[in-house]
Amino acid sequence: MLTLQVQKPKLILEDGRRTDGRRPDEMRPIKMEVGILKNANGSAIVEMGKTKVLTAVYGPREMHPRHLALPDRTVMRVRYHMTPFSTDDRKNPSLSRREIEISKVIREALEAAVLAETFPRTTIDVFSEVLQADAGTRLVALMSASLAVADAGIPMRDLIAGVAVGKADGTLVLDLNEEEDMWGEADMPIAMMPSLSQVTLLQLNGNFTPEEFRAAIQLASKGIEELYKLQKETLTSKYSAYKEVN
Amino acid sequence: MTEKDKIRTLVLPGDLVGEVGEQQAWSPYIIRNGNKLYSTVIGLLEQRDNQLVILPLEGVYYPRPGDLVIGLIEDVELYGWTVDIVSPYKAYLQGSSLLGRPVNAGEDLRRYLNVGDYIMAKVDSFDRSSSPMLSVKGKGLGRISKGKVVDVSPVRTPRLIGRNRSMVETLSGETGCEVLVGQNGRVWMNCVKKESEELLVEMIYLIEREPYTKGLTEKVKSLIRERLGVNVASPEAQANT
Numbered sequence: 405m406l407t408l409q410v411q412k413p414k415l416i417l418e419d420g421r422r423t424d425g426r427r428p429d430e431m432r433p434i435k436m437e438v439g440i441l442k443n444a445n446g447s448a449i450v451e452m453g454k455t456k457v458l459t460a461v462y463g464p465r466e467m468h469p470r471h472l473a474l475p476d477r478t479v480m481r482v483r484y485h486m487t488p489f490s491t492d493d494r495k496n497p498s499l500s501r502r503e504i505e506i507s508k509v510i511r512e513a514l515e516a517a518v519l520a521e522t523f524p525r526t527t528i529d530v531f532s533e534v535l536q537a538d539a540g541t542r543l544v545a546l547m548s549a550s551l552a553v554a555d556a557g558i559p560m561r562d563l564i565a566g567v568a569v570g571k572a573d574g575t576l577v578l579d580l581n582e583e584e585d586m587w588g589e590a591d592m593p594i595a596m597m598p599s600l601s602q603v604t605l606l607q608l609n610g611n612f613t614p615e616e617f618r619a620a621i622q623l624a625s626k627g628i629e630e631l632y633k634l635q636k637e638t639l640t641s642k643y644s645a646y647k648e649v650n
Numbered sequence: 651m652t653e654k655d656k657i658r659t660l661v662l663p664g665d666l667v668g669e670v671g672e673q674q675a676w677s678p679y680i681i682r683n684g685n686k687l688y689s690t691v692i693g694l695l696e697q698r699d700n701q702l703v704i705l706p707l708e709g710v711y712y713p714r715p716g717d718l719v720i721g722l723i724e725d726v727e728l729y730g731w732t733v734d735i736v737s738p739y740k741a742y743l744q745g746s747s748l749l750g751r752p753v754n755a756g757e758d759l760r761r762y763l764n765v766g767d768y769i770m771a772k773v774d775s776f777d778r779s780s781s782p783m784l785s786v787k788g789k790g791l792g793r794i795s796k797g798k799v800v801d802v803s804p805v806r807t808p809r810l811i812g813r814n815r816s817m818v819e820t821l822s823g824e825t826g827c828e829v830l831v832g833q834n835g836r837v838w839m840n841c842v843k844k845e846s847e848e849l850l851v852e853m854i855y856l857i858e859r860e861p862y863t864k865g866l867t868e869k870v871k872s873l874i875r876e877r878l879g880v881n882v883a884s885p886e887a888q889a890n891t
Contacts, residue, residue, distance in 0.1 A: 446708065464710060464738040475779065519690060522678045523712075524778045526738040554663050557709025557805065559678050559690035562664030599664040600683065639662050639692060643707060 412587045415572035422572070423583050424453075431567065431579040431627050436548075436638040438555045446556025448638075450548040453581065454538035459548040461556040463528035477520035479527045482511035484545050486534040506542050513546055513566075513595050513605040519559040528558060539585040540568050543593050546605065551635060555642075563639075564604055565631040566595025569620040571610065576619055578627050590616075594624045598632040658696050661689040661704060668702055678712070679704040694862070711737040711804035711834040713782040717773045720799060720836035721784060723763050729753050731763055733771070733784055735834045736804060743771065743784040748792065768794040770830070770838065790830075797828070797840030800851055802858045804835035809861040810854065817857070820867050824874040825850050849877055 415423060422428065432453030441447035444460035451457075467473035484507040488497045499507075514530065530552070532545040543566035550564035570580045571590040585591055590610030596603050612620060661667055670685045679691050680702060689695065693704040713719070713735065721733035721741060730753075733741040745753035748762055763769065769784075770791050776782035786792045802810065810831050811818050822829040827841035827850055837854055841847035853870050860866070 445710070466738055466740065519678065519681070523738055554692055555708060557691055557706050559681075560663045561681060561688070561690065563662070597664065599666070599688065636662055640660060643660055643692065 413583055415577075415584055415587060416575050422577060422581070424581050428575050428577045429623060429626070431630065432581070434631065434634055436551065436634060438551050438638055438642055444552070444556075446552040446554070446558070448548040448551035448555060450544050450551065452540060452544050452579070454536055455534075455540050455544050456536040457532055457534050457541060457545045457548045459530060459532045459545065459552040461528065461530050461549070461552040461558070463556070464523040464526035464558065465529075467525065467527035473525045473527065476524050478518070478523040478525075480511050480515055480518065480520070480530065481527060482507050482514065482530040482532070482549070484510055484532045484534070484542070486537055486541070490534045490537040506545070509605060509607070510542065510546050510549060513564060514549055514553065516602070516604040517550060517560045517562060517564055517597055518553060519561065522559050528553070528556075539580050539582045540593070543567060543595060543605075546595050547631065547635065551638065554639060562597035562599050562602075563632065563635050564595050564597055565628045565635060566593060566605060567624055567627040567631060568593040569624045569627075571612065571616065571620075576616065576623055578623050590620075592620055592624075594621070594628070596625070596628050598625075598628055658694040658705075660692075661695045662692055663690055665689045667695055667704070671700060671702070673700070675701060677704065679706055705808055706805050709805050711735065713737055713739065713741070713773045713776040714833075715773050715775055717833040718830070719771055719773060719784070719834040720794070720830075720832035720838055721769050721771055721834075723765050723767045723769065726759050726763070726765060728759075731759065733769065735782065735784075736801065736836065737782070737834060739776070739781050741771075741773070741782040741784050743769070743786065747774075747785050747787060763793055768799050768836075768838070770794055770832070794838060797838055798847060798851075799836055799838050800854055802835050802837060802854060804833070806858050806861050807831055807833055807835055809866075810837065810857055812867060817867055817870070820871050821850060821853060821874075824871055825853075825878065846878065849874060 435451040438448045440449055441460050446461040449458045464478050484503055486495050488494050530549050532549055534541050546566055568580050569592050570577050570584055570588045572584040572588040580591055590612050592608045595605035667689050668687045680687050681690055691706045692708055693706040696703045719735045721735045723731050724734045725732040730742055730744040733743050735741045745759055771784040771786050774783045774785040818829055825846040827839050827846055830838045839850055
């Protein structure tokens with residue numbers, strides 16, 4: 405492509421806004437829905453700006469091959485996958501090194517929330533399909549996975565909400581977009597179980613000073629609080645009829 | 651039952667449901683953190699004689715000893731059968747439980763129960779380290795030889811049975827069918843008329859779809875009366891002409 409941009413664009417404009425018009429502490433518009441697939445035990449779709457991830461959860465069910473089952477807890481198997489049409493250029497549909505790693509990271513974050521000892525000798529399969537990729541797919545996948553697990557009725561300590569914080573042109577920004585992800589100085593995805601205030605996922609690409617790191621955590625928790633509220637609303641709305649019971 | 655007992659609220663994973671009481675029974679749906687109790691599933695929270703109980707709204711069947719279940723024979727083995735009870739765990743029924751005597755070596759158990767047969771059984775024992783064992787010793791248990799079995803979600807069985815069995819009694823009383831609800835979400839019915847069977851299946855799916863709407867029992871009752879009124883009258887009307 406001839407139009408390929410090789411020069412770093414200005415990430416923070418003169419009026420203090422970002423390339424997509426957001427304030428530094430503003431997230432992209434979010435949409436969530438649960439229970440959208442009939443065949444899966446639990447399912448959810450989460451959209452954050454242009455990023456869109458669909459997750460299906462199957463289980464707890466009997467594990468095959470049998471010898472891989474664990475005697476004291478359930479085995480979580482997570483597949484994070486980007487559909488070939490999720491990016492500008494066609495993505496090879498086979499699992500890449502990056503996808504295998506993200507699958508592992510999401511699995512470990514979910515294992516912290518799921519009460520795995522409730523269903524020994526079984527497996528829970530989580531399939532996350534990225535339908536459209538535009539920065540922050542791992543966290544959107546993790547959030548949709550946590551909603552889908554809750555929708556499947558699997559006991560869990562808390563829902564997981566996550567958002568990325570980063571540094572673009574020296575300013576801390578919440579919920580990075582594609583350009584900030586590519587050209588920014590730092591990218592730090594954080595996921596938490598808000599009601600227990602525990603962190604289940606934290607990665608950092610780039611560098612922060614200790615002060616910046618603290619400020620970044622503060623900024624992220626603000627966003628996470630907002631996302632968590634939205635997740636609860638999403639689940640509640642599915643059962644709104646149940647509020648006036650008997 | 652007092653008015654307070656009837657209050658149910660919707661809870662989500664991570665919701666604070668209360669403080670640690672004196673005799674809070676263990677439940678997979680409630681966890682402790684410090685001296686606070688949190689919900690772990692989407693469910694309805696109920697206060698039942700100083701105990702917090704969560705009725706899950708989603709999930710699979712988790713066998714409990716003593717439960718009445720309807721199983722489907724999946725495989726015939728040398729000394730028993732493996733039975734599907736729509737749970738993450740396969741159940742096992744020993745041959746001696748059905749025959750009342752030890753199974754003779756080389757005996758073909760297919761003669762008694764074959765793949766595809768439904769059985770009414772009780773969960774004899776189940777713990778996290780071994781598969782659930784079924785028993786067919788007891789009145790009404792054993793091979794199901796007549797009627798029809800339909801599957802619903804196992805978390806709907808409390809609603810299908812109703813408070814003090816009110817829903818089950820409405821269903822069977824109004825349609826004139828025998829109805830038995832297995833704890834694993836399978837419902838057995840035996841009807842005289844084809845129409846009442848079809849209607850019953852329809853009502854069961856209605857309850858599964860909208861389980862916690864207000865006055866569901868009354869709605870089901872009037873629906874059955876309305877529909878059966880027409881269906882019962884028509885054969886007589888034809889006979890008279």
